[in-house]
Amino acid sequence: MNNLNQVASETRGGTTRTNSWNPNGNLAGDGDRTYSWTFGNRMSGATGxxxxASYTYDSEDRRAAKTVNGDDPDLVVRQRGDRPDERGGHPHPLYHPRWQRGHGCTAGDP
Known part of the structure; x- marks a missing residue:
């Protein structure tokens, strides 16, 4: 832990990864991936x-789209507003971002 109570590094399977944080306290990198954030602290991209991957948000701060390597899968925000599903043309969701009700999406795999 660093002086801001953030995880500074992790060791898994004998490999140590060093985390970096931006001035707003968002994870900027974890040794394998780098993350970018909007002014409003929403993840705008992840590389690794x-x-x-890049993410855009609608006017209600819900994730509206995700693009991976230039390919734009469908992202459907359910009418109930609970959580988005990416369907990519299939009837079953391909990806469920970790969702915190009222707080939007949290970091996940790109």
Missing amino acids: GGQT
Whole structure:
């Protein structure tokens, strides 16, 4: 832990990863991936593992779209507003971001 009570590094399977944080306290990198954030502290992008993801949000701060390596899968925000699903043309969701009711999406795999 650092002096701001943030996890400074993690060791898993004998490999230590060092985390970095931006001035607003958002995770900027974890040794494998880097993250970018909007002025409102919403994740705007993630890069790692040969993939680059970018995220856009609607006027109600819900994630409206995700683009991975230039490919734009469908993102459906349910009418109930609970959580978005990416369907990519299939009837079953491909990806469920970790969702906190009223707080939007949290960091996940790109």
